[in-house]
Amino acid sequence: MKTIIVTGGTRGIGRAIVDMLVAKFKQNVPAVAQTRLVVTYRSGVAQADALAAELKDLGIDADIQQMDLADLSSVTAFVQHVTQTYGKADALINNAGMTNDGSFLAMADADVASLIHTNLNGTIALTEQMVPLLQQAGCSSVIFMASAAGVYGKEGQVPYATTKGGIIGYSQLLARRYGRQRMYINAVAPGFIATDMVTALDPAMFEHTLNNASIGSMGTPADVANVVHSLLTPGYIQATTIKVDGGHLR
Amino acid sequence: MSDLFINSNGIIPQSLLERLQAAGRECHVLELPEHTDGAAIVRQHFEQLSNEGRYYHNIYLDLTGGFNELAEFTADAVTAMQRLELRLTEVLKALKYGSQHLARADGGRIWVLCYDHSVNYSVASPSNPITNNAVIAAVQSIAKEVARFDVSVNVFLIHPPKESVTNDSWKQAKQSLKVYGMKYKPQPVQHIAELLQMYAGLKNLTTTGGIIPVGSGIAAGNI
Amino acid sequence: MNFSRNEILDFVVNSIFLDRLELADDGYSAEDFSEETLILSEQGLGLDSVDVLDLLVGIEKKYQFKPIEIDSTFIDEVCASIGSVIDMVQSRMKIAA
Numbered sequence: 201m202k203t204i205i206v207t208g209g210t211r212g213i214g215r216a217i218v219d220m221l222v223a224k225f226k227q228n229v230p231a232v233a234q235t236r237l238v239v240t241y242r243s244g245v246a247q248a249d250a251l252a253a254e255l256k257d258l259g260i261d262a263d264i265q266q267m268d269l270a271d272l273s274s275v276t277a278f279v280q281h282v283t284q285t286y287g288k289a290d291a292l293i294n295n296a297g298m299t300n301d302g303s304f305l306a307m308a309d310a311d312v313a314s315l316i317h318t319n320l321n322g323t324i325a326l327t328e329q330m331v332p333l334l335q336q337a338g339c340s341s342v343i344f345m346a347s348a349a350g351v352y353g354k355e356g357q358v359p360y361a362t363t364k365g366g367i368i369g370y371s372q373l374l375a376r377r378y379g380r381q382r383m384y385i386n387a388v389a390p391g392f393i394a395t396d397m398v399t400a401l402d403p404a405m406f407e408h409t410l411n412n413a414s415i416g417s418m419g420t421p422a423d424v425a426n427v428v429h430s431l432l433t434p435g436y437i438q439a440t441t442i443k444v445d446g447g448h449l450r
Numbered sequence: 451m452s453d454l455f456i457n458s459n460g461i462i463p464q465s466l467l468e469r470l471q472a473a474g475r476e477c478h479v480l481e482l483p484e485h486t487d488g489a490a491i492v493r494q495h496f497e498q499l500s501n502e503g504r505y506y507h508n509i510y511l512d513l514t515g516g517f518n519e520l521a522e523f524t525a526d527a528v529t530a531m532q533r534l535e536l537r538l539t540e541v542l543k544a545l546k547y548g549s550q551h552l553a554r555a556d557g558g559r560i561w562v563l564c565y566d567h568s569v570n571y572s573v574a575s576p577s578n579p580i581t582n583n584a585v586i587a588a589v590q591s592i593a594k595e596v597a598r599f600d601v602s603v604n605v606f607l608i609h610p611p612k613e614s615v616t617n618d619s620w621k622q623a624k625q626s627l628k629v630y631g632m633k634y635k636p637q638p639v640q641h642i643a644e645l646l647q648m649y650a651g652l653k654n655l656t657t658t659g660g661i662i663p664v665g666s667g668i669a670a671g672n673i
Numbered sequence: 674m675n676f677s678r679n680e681i682l683d684f685v686v687n688s689i690f691l692d693r694l695e696l697a698d699d700g701y702s703a704e705d706f707s708e709e710t711l712i713l714s715e716q717g718l719g720l721d722s723v724d725v726l727d728l729l730v731g732i733e734k735k736y737q738f739k740p741i742e743i744d745s746t747f748i749d750e751v752c753a754s755i756g757s758v759i760d761m762v763q764s765r766m767k768i769a770a
């Protein structure tokens with residue numbers, strides 16, 4: 201039985217990843233019985249309950265757990281739960297994340313710190329603690345949800361871009377350490393994707409970015425989920441960051 | 451108008467500092483003690499400076515000395531993470547207060563010095579992919595915000611100089627990099643400093659948000 | 674030194690908004706501005722926090738203020754309208770005098 205972990209999987213891109221995996225399992229019926237989905241959320245209980253109910257209707261017995269990346273004891277408790285219940289992890293999809301936007305020169309220290317704690321330290325802490333479980337699987341995948349901002353920078357998102365750049369760097373560091381143990385480690389860098397994170401923004405923040413992409417419109421969570429899914433199959437893609445940005449400035 | 455070095459212990463900032471001073475430039479140094487809250491020191495420094503009405507033109511932020519993420523994470527991830535957080539908070543503070551300072555001075559330049567972590571595959575040099583990628587994304591982002599104040603922010607991504615690695619390590623690298631007879635030729639620190647000095651001396655700087663590679667091109671390529 | 678509200682208004686409108694922030698290019702002229710003009714709100718000029726930094730740094734230089742501690746709460750309060758900016762400038766002048 202395989203164990204696949206999706207953090208922040210109850211809405212947005214994470215939810216699309218869960219939906220994609222479920223659709224694939226359904227196409228290949230034995231996979232439903234052979235895979236266990238572990239999905240985390242931070243505070244959105246209603247969405248978590250809705251996901252649990254939907255998956256149950258589909259005959260999938262998913263394990264939905266509350267975990268706050270910004271709280272190390274919560275991260276540790278989650279890893280303990282996975283250790284005790286499954287004893288290994290075949291894939292860790294580090295999707296959960298947040299943003300605080302605005303002029304960096306005027307940004308409050310607390311807004312910078314919460315980004316570092318959640319997107320960077322929280323993600324790293326979770327991954328470091330999961331390493332023994334990934335090793336236990338024999339062959340495993342780790343995927344990080346970075347951001348186009350972490351690849352080429354974005355005004356109004358200085359600390360967010362810093363954390364996402366950091367995550368890209370961490371994927372390279374992790375690959376240096378475990379690449380020879382059949383651990384496949386990559387990052388995905390979405391551009392603007394239609395989720396709560398983006399609809400909360402002032403359109404002036406992203407209109408020019410959309411106009412500067414050859415596709416010219418926003419991506420969907422499913423576009424990102426497709427790429428994540430393809431990275432779950434072991435191969436020769438390693439320590440790479442795949443941009444899913446509609447051809448930004450290209 | 452003078453220049454500031456935030457951390458100057460590494461051999462590259464040392465060499466650059468000597469060259470700038472020899473050329474008659476006034477340079478100041480702000481050392482951030484390792485593993486302490488350097489962010490507060492940076493803030494205080496720029497506050498005091500503004501009160502005195504003194505302004506810098508070039509601000510160097512040296513990240514080539516004193517840490518090696520690959521080694522730190524391999525030894526003890528928890529400590530490595532704590533250090534990473536301190537370091538990135540320090541860098542962000544330096545970028546923030548440095549940019550504000552230069553904006554008030556009608557413009558100026560911030561230069562971040564990093565070692566290219568790819569070189570670690572060939573020689574025993576620091577491998578800091580997290581800090582490098584984080585800092586590059588930060589610089590690319592803030593450069594867009596402060597260009598209007600004539601503040602430019604760039605990163606030098608530098609292959610470690612000859613003097614920073616043992617001869618044996620270079621020899622080994624040379625032997626293993628025999629592709630088509632190409633042999634790795636490390637750069638003396640003086641030559642690297644000469645290049646950085648040239649950038650500092652440009653009257654009009656037409657690059658910001660740039661990642662400026664400094665090396666002989668063998669290992670670069672993962673940024 | 675003391676500046677009247679009108680002098681400050683004139684500086685903010687002509688030197689900062691029309692010239693430095695190039696609002697003249699967007700079709701604005703001096704008559705479009707008054708103390709009631711909203712700066713950040715979409716109902717007004719709809720400027721963002723980066724634009725507002727230009728305004729604050731410009732004010733610091735013009736009136737030779739000590740650096741203003743620029744944070745997001747300060748921006749929201751002080752930069753709501755041109756009138757609130759003028760209030761801030763005048764209150765700082767009292768401190769400086």
Ligand SMILES: NC(=O)c1ccc[n+]([C@@H]2O[C@H](COP(=O)([O-])OP(=O)(O)OC[C@H]3O[C@@H](n4cnc5c(N)ncnc54)[C@H](OP(=O)(O)O)[C@@H]3O)[C@@H](O)[C@H]2O)c1
Binds near residue numbers: 244396397
């Ligand atoms: N949308 C985009 O355009 C875009 C672009 C580039 C990168 N990304 C990245 O893609 C990922 C997903 O983004 P999204 O747009 O789907 O975001 P979203 O709609 O805001 O969803 C974020 C998810 O992460 C969880 N989360 C937030 N903070 C957390 C914390 N401290 N600990 C644990 N979980 C936390 C949320 O849980 P709750 O529901 O409980 O709050 C939610 O499930 C993020 O890493 C984001 O940075 C998004």
